[in-house]
Amino acid sequence: MEDKLSRYQRQLGGTSGYIEGWALYAERLMGELGYLDNPDYYLGMLRAQALRSVRVIIDIGMHLNLRIPSDVDFHPGEDWTPELGLDFIEQRSHFPKDFVKSEVDRYLGIPGQAISYKVGERVWLEARESAKSKIGPSFNLREWHTKALGLGGMGLAQMKRELAEI
Numbered sequence: 001m002e003d004k005l006s007r008y009q010r011q012l013g014g015t016s017g018y019i020e021g022w023a024l025y026a027e028r029l030m031g032e033l034g035y036l037d038n039p040d041y042y043l044g045m046l047r048a049q050a051l052r053s054v055r056v057i058i059d060i061g062m063h064l065n066l067r068i069p070s071d072v073d074f075h076p077g078e079d080w081t082p083e084l085g086l087d088f089i090e091q092r093s094h095f096p097k098d099f100v101k102s103e104v105d106r107y108l109g110i111p112g113q114a115i116s117y118k119v120g121e122r123v124w125l126e127a128r129e130s131a132k133s134k135i136g137p138s139f140n141l142r143e144w145h146t147k148a149l150g151l152g153g154m155g156l157a158q159m160k161r162e163l164a165e166i
Contacts, residue, residue, distance in 0.1 A: 016113045017156040021120015022149075024052075028121065051093045051103075052117055058085035059107045059114035082108060123156050124148075127163035 027045060036042045060066065061080030068084070070076045074091070075084055082104050089100045107114055127148070132139045147166045154162065 015153060015155050016110075016116035017120035017123065018153045018159055019120070020113070020117040021122075021124050021156070024117045024121035025124035028125070047093075051089075051095065052114065054089050054092050055103065055107055055114035056118070058088055058104065059112065061085070062108065063111040120156060123160055123163075127160060130164060131166065 027048070030036055031042070031045065036045055058080065061068070062082065062085055066080055068075050068078050068080060074088060078084065085104045085107075086097075086100055089095070089103060090097060093100065095103075128141075128144065131144055144166065148163055151159070151162050151166075
């Protein structure tokens, strides 16, 4: 596949699932490699995960015009709005209001992007585990990453097929 794509396609093209999935996968990899052993670093990673979780909730809620479940302690029975999204993130993430507003605005403009992090990470992890099983003890993580990233950005279904080939 690498030889069929232009340099632009390999290095700058891509989709949220590929790009954000890699970012989240790399964050997890940092933990696996011991770079988050410092409790402050680990807490920072957890804080970022919490923010990504609330982003998913407001992204899906606002874009699908969903009603907040009646058994939730946050505006039960009301429809998601940007204002409620702002309140929800502020209450659960403790980031500054200006930052939270920019997050709501961002996700209003990119429907479905919030979930792409976790879905993409899952594809990267499954592909790595599949390669480890297929290759066995000679599996080299660095080489696999180099080959995988060399494929360039693509949709997740195609990425899954392509990664299965390396």
